[in-house]
Amino acid sequence: MKLLNRSIQSYLLYAAGIFIISVPLFYFVIQQIISNDVDKALRLQKTDIVKRIERLADRDPFAILDAFGPDIIFNRLQSYRSYDSVYTIQKTDPVALHPVSYRILESNVLIRGLPYKIVVQNSLVNSEDLIRSIVLIIALLLVLIIAGLLLINRRLSKKLWRPFNNTLTQLQQFRVDNPEPVRLQKTDIDEFTDLNNAIGMLSENNRRLYVLQKEFTENASHEMQTPLAVLQSKLELLMQTNPITGEQAALIGELSDAAQRMSRLNKTLLLLTRLDNNQFTEREKISIKEIVEKIIHQYSDAIKARHLQVTVTLIETAYCVMNRTLAEILVSNLLGNAIRHNIPSGKLSVTLEQQVLTVKNSGRAESLDQKKIFTRFQKNSTDNNSIGLGLEIAQKICSLNNFTLRYYFQDSLHCFVVNMKESSSHSPGF
Helix, strand or coil: CCHHHHHHHHHHHHHHHHHHHHHHHHHHHHHHHHHHHHHHHHHHHHHHHHHHHHHCCCCCHHHHHHHHHHHEEEEECCCCCCCEEEEEEEEECCCCCCEEEEEEEEEEEEECCEEEEEEEEEECHHHHHHHHHHHHHHHHHHHHHHHHHHHHHHHHHHHHHHHHHHHHHHHHCCCCCCCCCCCCCCCCCHHHHHHHHHHHHHHHHHHHHHHHHHHHHHHHHHHHHHHHHHHHHHHHHHHCCCCCCHHHHHHHHHHHHHHHHHHHHHHHHHHHHHHHCCCCCCCEEEEHHHHHHHHHHHCHHHHHHHCCEEEEEECCCCEEEECHHHHHHHHHHHHHHHHHCCCCCCEEEEEEECCEEEEEECCCCCCCCCCCCCCCCCCCCCCCCCCCCHHHHHHHHHHHCCCEEEEEEECCEEEEEEECHHHEECCCCC
16 A cells, blocks of 8 residues: 555544544534423423413413413322423324424422422424534535545645655666666655655665676676686697697596686676676567577487487467577576486477476486575586586576576476566567
């Protein structure tokens, strides 16, 4: 969830809680105020009626009560007991035919020394309508206030966070190999200004370190290749000199193999460094099927030398956007690994189906350690030509192109699966 939405959500939950609590509470308070006011009016009305009846000289003073209608009721009591009660009841309106609330006052009084029960009632229809109107108006005002606050907060927050969003966009587009500096939007907010300054310094330091590392890698690789090439050529000349003993020839051969191995290691480490620095920026739409066919043809002599049983199933042409050199290295490392670690007359299976490349080979009769198989300098054979970096390079190429590379052991075959669905496309257009 975005930070802006989270803050608005907190405001909204708080406002909703206040709304839920305040509206019923306000309704209850208004209802109590009006009920108390009606109760006072009923008591005053009762007192006034009693006083008027006391002043009548007629022997039958209660006959005039008929003029008050059904809202006032007198009943003669056998004995007097001080009693005063106020309550609310529901009656059906004979005209509207729906329940109507009445406030009732029951009281025992003495009139001319005789006990009577007087009942005075008052309809609350007008009061309830008033309460509903007041509560509805207050609720509407609360809704408008909450909606207005949320709208103002959202518009103001978007405006305040605009520099941050611009900074985030610049960071997403930042590349250490791009010499152009990061252009951050100026703002009068101190926190965002400090953030932009820190990001600007960090980006420049990263770019400077990248350039230094790139120069060091290139210079180290160049400086190492020259003495290695000289060493290799001198060893070849030394092998051609006469006289030379068999023991000397064997020593010179071992030195030559070590020099070639060191040269391959230097090139491989340079490749890893370039992968880590993401220096393979050239990308194009390539056919994985063509790459696989090309690499298999290049390994044809090695396959024949080991008498491998090869099964190639290229069901469809899978396209993906990536660096062509990296694609060839990825396929070459997987196939080379399957051939190098295979057994004589073993099995080799290559399948390409639905943007999934699967390479299977026979070899060791047990599964490899999946925690270490893609780790640098992990070797699972005694082959001196293996330097233990092929699978790590394949893993880095897959990560760089959003592929997934996984390993499993099934039916005595070591299986490597490259899933290219996230970055591939069936359409040949680019």
